[in-house]
Amino acid sequence: RRLLSQRTQRTLAIVKPDGVANLGHILNAITLHGLKVTQARMVRLTRAEAETFYAEHAARTFFPKLVEYMTSGPVVALELLGRDAVARWRQMMGPTDSEAARRDVPDSIRAQYGTDKTLNAVHGSDGAEAAAREIPFFFPAERDAPRPRGSVELCG
Numbered sequence: 001r002r003l004l005s006q007r008t009q010r011t012l013a014i015v016k017p018d019g020v021a022n023l024g025h026i027l028n029a030i031t032l033h034g035l036k037v038t039q040a041r042m043v044r045l046t047r048a049e050a051e052t053f054y055a056e057h058a059a060r061t062f063f064p065k066l067v068e069y070m071t072s073g074p075v076v077a078l079e080l081l082g083r084d085a086v087a088r089w090r091q092m093m094g095p096t097d098s099e100a101a102r103r104d105v106p107d108s109i110r111a112q113y114g115t116d117k118t119l120n121a122v123h124g125s126d127g128a129e130a131a132a133r134e135i136p137f138f139f140p141a142e143r144d145a146p147r148p149r150g151s152v153e154l155c156g
């Protein structure tokens with residue numbers, strides 16, 4: 001029986017505003033770890049979008065700071081595909097607090113590119129269910145996909 005934790009799965013990664021300056025390094029790390037980038041999109045989130053995306057944290061004291069942070073500049077949303085992608089991307093990210101990451105997991109993404117416990121460079125879905133909700137948040141509709149070249153419309 002195939003283990004649940006070893007299935008090929010998808011996860012949502014976000015390179016947060018303070019991580020975008022190091023986008024190349026972060027993409028390189030993802031690739032080196034054997035995960036594939038299957039969709040990518042740079043977007044400036046509205047306040048309402050950031051609040052919706054992090055709705056589970058709405059009651060937390062850090063929520064206003066989190067929303068401020070996530071709307072402070074463009075973010076890059078990535079759909080990652082690979083074996084055990086959810087857990088492996090979380091492991092690559094390291095602890096939520098970038099300072100703790102530098103102490104405990106110095107080769108993690110947050111240790112290298114994050115600032116503190118709110119400005120921490122990257123997001124990752126915390127489970128398969130979260131990934132199934134978060135991927136369509138950034139990559140909603142097949143109707144938005146580009147038409148294939150040589151379609152009737154393009155050829156006249």
Ligand code: RTP
Nearest residue numbers: 062066095096117118119120122123124125126
């Ligand atoms: P994420 O959801 O972004 O992947 O991060 P996470 O699971 O490691 O952490 P979570 O508890 O879900 O918190 C979401 C984001 O809120 C900010 N945060 N600030 N005490 C604080 O100042 C605080 N705690 C959390 C971080 O940006 C965190 O990634």
Ligand code: MG
Nearest residue numbers: 123124125126
């Ligand atoms: Mg989280």
